[in-house]
Amino acid sequence: MLKPSFLAASVSLILASAPAFTFKAHASSSQSPELKPEVIEVTGTRRSLRSIAESTVPVDIISLDEINSSGQLELSQVLTTLIPSFNFPNSQLADGTDHARPAVLRGLAPDHTLVLVNGKRRHSSALLNLNGTVGRGSSAVDLNMIPTAAIKRIEVLRDGAAAQYGSDAIAGVINIVLKDADEGGSLNFTYGKYDTQMAGAKQLERVYQGDDGELAFDLGEDRRISDGNTGTLSGNIGLPLGDNGFVHLSAEMRNKAPSNRSGFDPRAQYAKDDAGNFDPREFDAERYNHRFGKADIEDVAFFYNAGYDLSDTLSLYSFGSYSEREGNSGGFFRRPQDGRNVVEIYPNGFLPQITTQVDDFAVAAGITSHTAGWDLDSSINYGRNQFSFGVTNSLNTSMGAQSPTDFDNGDLVYDQLTLNFDAKNSIDLGLYEEVFITVGAEYRNESYQIKVGEEASYLTVLDAQGIPVAAGGAQVMAGFSPASAVDESRHNIAVFTELDTYLTAKWNLVAAARFEDYSDFGSTLTGKLATRYEFNDALSFRGAISTGFRAPSLAQSTYKSVSTVFENGIPNEVGLFPVDTPAAQALGAKALDAEESINLTAGFIYTYDAFSFTVDAYRIDIDDRIVLSENLSGDAVEDILKSAGEHNVQRVRYFTNAIDSRTQGVDIVATYSFDLSALGELSLSAALNLNDTEVTHVKDNPAELAALGDEYQYFARREIARFEDGTPKDKLNLVATWQYQDWTAILKATRYGETTDSSSTLKKDEVLDAKWITDLEVAYQMTQQWRIAVGANNLFDQYPQDTVGNIGFSNFNQIFPYSAFSAYNTDGRFVYAKASFNF
Numbered sequence: 001m002l003k004p005s006f007l008a009a010s011v012s013l014i015l016a017s018a019p020a021f022t023f024k025a026h027a028s029s030s031q032s033p034e035l036k037p038e039v040i041e042v043t044g045t046r047r048s049l050r051s052i053a054e055s056t057v058p059v060d061i062i063s064l065d066e067i068n069s070s071g072q073l074e075l076s077q078v079l080t081t082l083i084p085s086f087n088f089p090n091s092q093l094a095d096g097t098d099h100a101r102p103a104v105l106r107g108l109a110p111d112h113t114l115v116l117v118n119g120k121r122r123h124s125s126a127l128l129n130l131n132g133t134v135g136r137g138s139s140a141v142d143l144n145m146i147p148t149a150a151i152k153r154i155e156v157l158r159d160g161a162a163a164q165y166g167s168d169a170i171a172g173v174i175n176i177v178l179k180d181a182d183e184g185g186s187l188n189f190t191y192g193k194y195d196t197q198m199a200g201a202k203q204l205e206r207v208y209q210g211d212d213g214e215l216a217f218d219l220g221e222d223r224r225i226s227d228g229n230t231g232t233l234s235g236n237i238g239l240p241l242g243d244n245g246f247v248h249l250s251a252e253m254r255n256k257a258p259s260n261r262s263g264f265d266p267r268a269q270y271a272k273d274d275a276g277n278f279d280p281r282e283f284d285a286e287r288y289n290h291r292f293g294k295a296d297i298e299d300v301a302f303f304y305n306a307g308y309d310l311s312d313t314l315s316l317y318s319f320g321s322y323s324e325r326e327g328n329s330g331g332f333f334r335r336p337q338d339g340r341n342v343v344e345i346y347p348n349g350f351l352p353q354i355t356t357q358v359d360d361f362a363v364a365a366g367i368t369s370h371t372a373g374w375d376l377d378s379s380i381n382y383g384r385n386q387f388s389f390g391v392t393n394s395l396n397t398s399m400g401a402q403s404p405t406d407f408d409n410g411d412l413v414y415d416q417l418t419l420n421f422d423a424k425n426s427i428d429l430g431l432y433e434e435v436f437i438t439v440g441a442e443y444r445n446e447s448y449q450i451k452v453g454e455e456a457s458y459l460t461v462l463d464a465q466g467i468p469v470a471a472g473g474a475q476v477m478a479g480f481s482p483a484s485a486v487d488e489s490r491h492n493i494a495v496f497t498e499l500d501t502y503l504t505a506k507w508n509l510v511a512a513a514r515f516e517d518y519s520d521f522g523s524t525l526t527g528k529l530a531t532r533y534e535f536n537d538a539l540s541f542r543g544a545i546s547t548g549f550r551a552p553s554l555a556q557s558t559y560k561s562v563s564t565v566f567e568n569g570i571p572n573e574v575g576l577f578p579v580d581t582p583a584a585q586a587l588g589a590k591a592l593d594a595e596e597s598i599n600l601t602a603g604f605i606y607t608y609d610a611f612s613f614t615v616d617a618y619r620i621d622i623d624d625r626i627v628l629s630e631n632l633s634g635d636a637v638e639d640i641l642k643s644a645g646e647h648n649v650q651r652v653r654y655f656t657n658a659i660d661s662r663t664q665g666v667d668i669v670a671t672y673s674f675d676l677s678a679l680g681e682l683s684l685s686a687a688l689n690l691n692d693t694e695v696t697h698v699k700d701n702p703a704e705l706a707a708l709g710d711e712y713q714y715f716a717r718r719e720i721a722r723f724e725d726g727t728p729k730d731k732l733n734l735v736a737t738w739q740y741q742d743w744t745a746i747l748k749a750t751r752y753g754e755t756t757d758s759s760s761t762l763k764k765d766e767v768l769d770a771k772w773i774t775d776l777e778v779a780y781q782m783t784q785q786w787r788i789a790v791g792a793n794n795l796f797d798q799y800p801q802d803t804v805g806n807i808g809f810s811n812f813n814q815i816f817p818y819s820a821f822s823a824y825n826t827d828g829r830f831v832y833a834k835a836s837f838n839f
Helices: 004-017 064-068 075-082 397-402 554-558 635-643 717-725
Strands: 059-062 113-117 151-157 172-178 185-209 215-241 245-256 296-309 314-330 353-371 374-392 407-427 435-452 486-502 507-518 522-534 539-550 561-567 570-576 595-608 611-628 651-653 655-675 681-698 730-740 743-752 755-757 766-768 771-781 786-793 830-838
Touching: 059 075, 064 151, 075 151, 215 296, 407 554, 435 554, 486 554, 635 651, 655 717, 681 717, 717 755
Parallel strands: 113 172, 570 651
Antiparallel strands: 059 151, 151 172, 185 215, 185 830, 215 245, 245 296, 296 314, 314 353, 353 374, 374 407, 407 435, 435 486, 486 507, 507 522, 522 539, 539 595, 561 570, 595 611, 611 655, 655 681, 681 730, 730 743, 743 771, 755 766, 771 786, 786 830
8 A cells, every 4th residue: 555654755755846747758669869859739738849848747658669569459558558657457247348448547537537639529438337347437438449550649648637628637638649641551460369377266177076965176277278369450551632631541450359267167057856966967067157358349440630731821630430349248147047047048057248339430620720820720529439238148037938038238329529719829928938828619519318228128027916027127237228218418618728938948837727618517617827947958847736627427417227136036126317316316316516626746857868757746636526326225215216206116326426535646757778889779668656546535425315324325435445446556667678670679567556356344355466567579670661579468477366255246156266456457468479561
């Protein structure tokens, strides 16, 4: 655990040094020993053509070389490998979250990071993460819908920027800059798979009846597995548009077979006969009957980026994308003797599987001009994400033998339309230098829909007394019923300004302000003040203070679902209700407010020849964080629900502004490049993030809930612990890149700090130890066009310790040997080979 005294001392030391902040500069594989300034165009300031060394806030620039040599196939994995404060947590058996895993920056929620493409706001996924994972209750941008083949570079702003870019930019901003060359291109193919031995999970050799009359098992060595075969084919090409324009096209196809790290199922699969004897099938049953690992995913993505100069002062631009994903993930196996099974359909039990079809579309177009000293940019930007659910290899138990086995569960749809205008100019106000001023306005319209699934996916058959005969809806995930249907929209209008100037030759000051008005919850005003002071060519200090906000998402405001859950043979209807419904309000739900934040940052950068050293400290206070309440149940709750018109619901939860939090930490980065003369060049980097989040306040139960007694908890320990300990409090990235003639070798070692798989009591928590993960890639430039490489991620096949039992679903009779809260993947070693052709 990160000690509060250590963190406070670190922050205090840096804050006392100077009002400053800094960046992390990555060394690309083609970098010369002398550090070169990298130019940013958008992130961190609206003043173009500024190097990151001159920025008043910390900005990471991830180059194309770094992306290509990361050894990762997905954008989220690339970022977690290269940015210490960025994490891409695991998820298993988490419904739709297995198909669109959320990522987090600085330990905050996934929807606290704003994502831009070419400086324009990217739409979020329609998926709302509702299961017990990091990011529970959030809906965020699906970064893995953006293929790495389309990316020129990535800019990561590690600072609050709501005053500049609007809602969500509390943890930071990720700006994806698309390729824009008008010639050349590349073709790339990568193929890999997991080749691993599961630490602590033994291979089942034999099943027999022991001397005590119970099932017994002979076990062998740790289980050896080769699975998760993954192939990726991508390409891009730049083409001229006449003499004054370009269009750059990119495409990527990826097929990821599922991985499975489940243990064997030791439970009796079949009911005993009347004499108490085991069914003969018991000893030959398939006992690796679960899927605990990555989902089966097929991705296809197309991107374009285009621009055309109509004249020296007038230009058109456009970019867009279409991405499609098909996914399949497993649920919990239903044994033959399980009450949720219908033996006439599945005499040997069944593994229900969730299928998804995700369609993602985006297009932006704009015009830039220069007139009367002003640079003008007007744009329209539209994005849409549709998340369609299905269930296969399943059944609706209440329908008995007449049940179908495949279901259409319905759709989630989110779309966003943004109109933006900004104007930039330099104005002489009698200061040391002219003031660079930006003014602008933005209109955004969002809509959210829940579309009903087929009747069998949600139907619950009742007996003559109106009581469910068995669990209703498709097993593993019930479909969306007509009662869950949603079609809501909202809009907001924003005006903003930014001033940027040098007060002296060495002192830069930036001020920004933004006012937004939302149609559903009201207005907000945010501001930011940032500064940088250059003591000399080697040493600079910088810092910033800002306020921010995050509007409640439409999904959080409108999502509704009711499903049947059986406990001890008793059916329970569990509902998630929007805050404006009588059922939620009767238990204390109130209209959602925006989350509000205060960000403080300070740090310094020191550079000398090929050496760079930066230290960045930050503190982020967030009030009124939006979370899911606990599942509220009991006789008193049922009585309230009935009085609110929900006669068939026994449990309920809703979104609420329940907690305040404080996140503080330090980023420390050092890079150095060596010229080894005849032995080539060597670049070294070390990046450390220390991060600590504390839930500083949990609001009292609302009066409606408090009246029911102290046994009702509004927001309980397990969810608090997930906020505080679900992601590492420390992460260290070490990278060594050696170039020798046509050979390049990249060695990476990442230390992930402890995480905790929390439970309702401290005694049942499982603390996952810190672990080093090593990646290695060796590449050879065969010709000017051809490059080949081989590599391994998690080279030494590291796993978290196996679970210790009795901590919720993490163990489940030894079937799930590793916790889903591991900070790194629990699939073991991944080996790959790739070839690239550049033209």
